[in-house]
Amino acid sequence: MNNAQIRNPIPRAIVKPGPKGKFVRSGKVKDIYELDADHLLFKFTDRVSAFDVVLPTPIPRKGEALCKMGAYWFETLGVPNHMVRLEGADGMVVRRLKMIMVECIVRGYLYGSLFERLGKGEVTLPVQKVLASKLPAPYFDPTTKSEVHDEPLTEAQIVQQGLMSSKELQEVKASTIGVYEKMSDRAKGAGFILADLKLEFGKDPAGRILMADSIGPDEFRMWPLAAYSPGKTQESYDKQPVRDWLQSTGYKARLDAARKAGQPVPPPPELPKELVEEVSGRYVRVYESITGRRLSG
Numbered sequence: 001m002n003n004a005q006i007r008n009p010i011p012r013a014i015v016k017p018g019p020k021g022k023f024v025r026s027g028k029v030k031d032i033y034e035l036d037a038d039h040l041l042f043k044f045t046d047r048v049s050a051f052d053v054v055l056p057t058p059i060p061r062k063g064e065a066l067c068k069m070g071a072y073w074f075e076t077l078g079v080p081n082h083m084v085r086l087e088g089a090d091g092m093v094v095r096r097l098k099m100i101m102v103e104c105i106v107r108g109y110l111y112g113s114l115f116e117r118l119g120k121g122e123v124t125l126p127v128q129k130v131l132a133s134k135l136p137a138p139y140f141d142p143t144t145k146s147e148v149h150d151e152p153l154t155e156a157q158i159v160q161q162g163l164m165s166s167k168e169l170q171e172v173k174a175s176t177i178g179v180y181e182k183m184s185d186r187a188k189g190a191g192f193i194l195a196d197l198k199l200e201f202g203k204d205p206a207g208r209i210l211m212a213d214s215i216g217p218d219e220f221r222m223w224p225l226a227a228y229s230p231g232k233t234q235e236s237y238d239k240q241p242v243r244d245w246l247q248s249t250g251y252k253a254r255l256d257a258a259r260k261a262g263q264p265v266p267p268p269p270e271l272p273k274e275l276v277e278e279v280s281g282r283y284v285r286v287y288e289s290i291t292g293r294r295l296s297g
């Protein structure tokens with residue numbers, strides 16, 4: 001799900017100075033620091049991206065909402081994971097793992113690249129080709145973990161390529177589907193559909209498999225239940241106003257044209273204040289309605 005090649009550079013002005021430890025890398029959302037040989041610090045920033053472009057305007061409280069949302073899942077899913085503790089409002093200390101180089105995607109709905117692949121006949125599924133329709137059962141749909149373009153992987157390829165043993169694969173697959181089911185139930189209770197989810201796993205020095213990375217809106221699609229209607233594109237609750245605004249101002253069209261022509265990403269515009277407030281409120285509301293917790297600070 002990463003696409004580093006067509007991503008614009010992170011605007012430097014919104015990379016916070018390092019809290020402590022050695023800076024390792026900036027992802028789309030997280031800044032990662034190495035605390036010691038066994039621990040990393042994930043700083044969840046207020047950066048927002050849309051159409052794979054990181055925008056220059058931060059969304060206040062977004063980092064805090066994502067950090068605490070991830071912590072909520074790690075604390076309550078009952079699956080062994082890498083979280084050690086929270087640090088400050090938007091930091092999470094995690095155990096450093098040897099990552100398993102597979103993106104463990106599970107889908108409850110026919111959407112995104114699975115819909116496209118079904119249309120092209122690249123996968124066979126006993127379903128009608130209706131966009132956003134519910135699949136008969138959660139579908140495990142792993143991909144490579146690439147900086148450039150994630151490619152689908154079959155279970156046989158995962159084992160043949162030595163990414164996991166077949167026993168590890170069965171463990172990770174069952175865990176991924178189990179987590180999807182639990183998260184779907186909680187989302188439903190809060191009025192959302194969890195359409196799909198991407199999890200990552202890693203191994204600790206003893207060889208134990210732990211759930212890792214983060215669990216937030218960049219790792220799943222969540223749709224408001226009230227607006228759900230199969231057969232069309234669904235709104236992604238939190239970022240939709242940003243996408244709509246980029247479309248209405250013509251930026252999206254310029255971006256598409258530049259990408260098509262193989263040109264660099266045009267500089268994205270600053271977001272207006274009201275939009276920033278609306279989006280910030282959405283992140284806070286999703287967090288609070290799903291977790292039943294208040295986002296402090």
Ligand SMILES: Nc1ncnc2c1ncn2[C@@H]1O[C@H](COP(=O)(O)OP(=O)(O)O)[C@@H](O)[C@H]1O
Pocket residue numbers: 026027028029030031032040082094095096097098099200202212213214218
């Ligand atoms: N416990 C961990 N130990 C080592 N690496 C991890 C751990 N958890 C996640 N990672 C890796 O850290 C990186 C996070 O970077 P990235 O996904 O680019 O950030 P963002 O989600 O902000 O875009 C990923 O490559 C992920 O596999």
Ligand SMILES: [Mg+2]
Pocket residue numbers: 027218
């Ligand atoms: Mg990521």
